[in-house]
């Protein structure tokens with residue numbers, strides 16, 4: 090066994106504990122722990138798999154553990170049991186004896202002999218008796234909740250919004266790891282040229298059938314490539330790439346990106362402008378502006394100006410009707426990206442959704458005044474929640490009779506998903522393996 094394997098399980102426990110304590114995002118914490126413990130090579134993959142898998146499957150793991158735990162243990166012990174059981178149930182390549190050994194060692198090191206023996210006892214009993222059957226759960230929604238580890242309130246909400254079949258497909262897809270996709274920087278090279286560069290660097294790649302500037306990375310992490318470092322590509326999900334197309338950009342336009350950090354869509358807009366015009370990129374958080382600037386520098390884009398500003402006050406900084414296009418890629422619940430940030434499904438509540446909708450409407454209302462007559466306002470989110478999507482859009486249109494729904498301009502690869510002439514599109518993760526995203530478009534009336 091690799092001498093670092095123990096560190097991997099301990100590091101996994103650290104990440105799970107930190108997520109519970111600080112309510113921080115799993116992807117950020119995981120990167121911090123990988124750096125801190127200098128975890129490299131295949132251990133990075135195992136750590137990522139254990140952390141994400143344990144969070145993804147938390148409700149199922151708790152259901153399986155419940156009959157074997159007499160008294161609620163400390164949180165760290167519960168997390169140790171969860172991550173150990175995750176390996177036993179879902180990771181074929183890890184032998185049970187290795188799982189028992191590591192769990193007992195961690196139990197001793199972090200607690201005492203009694204904890205080690207409790208952990209050992211629970212895991213060995215489950216190995217002997219098998220995990221409890223889900224057939225004992227009568228209600229189909231409760232069963233789906235446990236089976237796919239999504240809180241019941243979310244399952245109930247989605248079932249009411251989209252029906253059981255779509256909800257099931259979405260929940261199952263949310264358990265799978267997404268394929269990495271990259272956007273080519275068309276200012277520097279064609280997709281064919283970038284495919285060749287990545288292949289020459291040893292990546293298994295495929296052109297996206299959905300987005301003309303996208304490439305799917307079937308093996309490897311493109312963030313470690315020279316192609317990335319030299320600004321030929323950006324790491325971006327295909328659904329997210331669709332948003333900039335909806336802006337229907339042409340050269341020399343002035344574009345406001347009202348919620349821009351870390352700058353994924355800002356870069357795409359600047360590329361679609363072909364280096365002409367200007368993108369004003371705003372974000373509420375000053376520390377995130379650095380990310381937009383670094384991104385623009387790496388991509389060699391000079392038509393981006395980034396500044397920290399609350400978009401709800403945008404008209405203090407910009408003249409009314411001064412932008413051809415405005416993008417509001419709004420703060421949202423993120424329920425479309427649960428494959429990447431699985432902890433969100435347990436941390437968000439209905440109250441959060443209501444508060445977010447409030448902010449979304451305020452940002453839209455403020456930035457609407459900055460759109461030129463005949464110009465477009467595009468609203469997007471990475472959620473599948475109807476209140477934040479159609480709900481926000483309908484409220485905005487009711488309150489702003491100077492805007493009208495505008496048919497979405499999208500790449501042909503998405504045409505099957507969007508009703509002809511429609512001004513909104515809801516993308517589900519199960520549609521083509523992209524993130525759950527919502528895109529809508531409005532035009533400011535000429536008079």
Ligand SMILES: C[S@@+](CC[C@H](N)C(=O)[O-])C[C@H]1O[C@@H](n2cnc3c(N)ncnc32)[C@H](O)[C@@H]1O
Nearest residue numbers: 348349350351352353354372373399400418420
């Ligand atoms: C969905 S993310 C944007 C992602 C970005 N458009 C991209 O493609 O990389 C939403 C962003 O809105 C920012 N934000 C939240 N409230 C804001 C506000 N009132 N004004 C400006 N930005 C805000 C957040 O800091 C966050 O970076």
